[in-house]
């Protein structure tokens with residue numbers, strides 16, 4: 001799970017500092033998808049960066065799958081991300097020259113042939129299995145330019161799951177997609193989160209998907225203002 005306790009994050013701003021996240025506590029249990037929404041500039045990206053251990057907060061504690069990441073140094077946090085955290089960003093960071101299948105085999109820029117030789121049999125099998133799970137078994141040999149936006153996002157999600165992360169951090173997964181494709185991506189994230197028991201934290205501006213998530217937090221000016229299931233709020 002993801003456990004954020006009393007997180008405060010500031011950035012330098014001229015001679016003073018600007019508070020992007022102000023004493024925020026948030027928990028994401030295994031097998032659930034928790035949404036984070038709110039206006040631009042409210043601190044969502046900053047909180048995601050803290051939850052994914054990319055940025056260390058000024059104050060507060062970050063616990064990832066039972067490991068206290070608060071006082072880990074840069075290389076220890078990198079190791080924690082390699083073993084525990086899957087990242088899916090808004091902008092596709094797929095490599096143009098690799099097929100969907102090869103994207104899952106490489107974590108850094110290797111040639112396609114090298115990737116195939118280097119990957120162990122278990123890794124290749126997992127890549128095939130994950131492509132099948134996200135509905136891209138038939139598209140495994142296609143390169144990003146031959147895939148639709150939704151299909152590229154599926155490759156991103158499959159790739160984020162290659163190392164069996166306990167935590168999945170997802171930034172605006174549906175922003176570039178129409179309603180139907182966006183809905184399919186949410187379905188996929190809900191299913192994979194349950195199947196793999198990941199703790200999934202998702203930032204979105206897409207109001208249509210909020211009722212489907214386990215819970216949604218609304219962030220304004222660095223604070224969480226509302227909590228609870230959006231579906232409950234709408235029904236109530």
Ligand code: ADP
Pocket residue numbers: 039040041045046
């Ligand atoms: P969004 O609502 O999509 O997050 P923003 O404009 O708030 O858009 O932020 C876009 C990116 O720019 C983020 O990565 C954020 O960290 C960065 N950013 C936002 N404000 C500043 C700033 N004042 N100085 C430097 N980087 C910033």
Ligand code: ADP
Pocket residue numbers: 011012018019020038039040041042043044045046047
């Ligand atoms: P959101 O993701 O909700 O748009 P951000 O986390 O990007 O919000 O930004 C929160 C606040 O922190 C904003 O006032 C933004 O301008 C500021 N900010 C974000 N990133 C930086 C940065 N790298 N340096 C300075 N200020 C930043």
